Amino acid sequence: MRPGGRGALRTCCRRTARRRCWSADSRDLIFPAGSYDTSTLWRISASGKSPPESLGFAGTAVFPAVSRHGDRMAFVRYSGEMNIWSLELDENGEPASTAMQAFASSKSEFAPRFSPDGNKVAFQSNRSGNYAVWVCRSDGSRCSAISPSTPPSSFPDWSPDGKWILF
Secondary structure, rough: OOOOOOHHHHHHOOOOOOOOOOOOOOEEEHHHHHHOOOOOOOEEEOOOOOOOOHHHHEOOEEEEEOOOOOOOOEEEEEOOOEEEEEEEOOOOOEEOOOOOOOOOOOOEEEEEEOOOOEEEEEEEOOOOOOEEEEEEEEOOOEEOOOOOOOOOOOOOOOOOOOEEEEE
């Protein structure tokens, strides 16, 4: 979608898709369609010239994130609570592994965003009781809260150089 142009997501889905992300090559947009408990991920060309393609391998999912290297995807599944799942991608952006829950927690976690180098993931969670932004290594280790829980922080996003996180 170009500034001032017609929105491909709005055209295909009849409403704005929220919490979408770019593919690593910037050619496609990945977005959820549906409610939290029934949403599935879709891919559409940024040009809008081809029809949306279902990414059925993700199952029921929202909040997609693709690493800049294009070798990992994270997304959220909702089943009474929201959990982040992750899988490896091949050079074509297709699944190279089975999706697995990324971070062990009995609380909700969502809005994952990979660091520019792909080594860390920032996300929102209430694992400490209140919602805060957390950062973990991509393998799920070394998790720590980086924002105060009051007021609640949400929807983290990395700076292009990986030195800052906006929330």
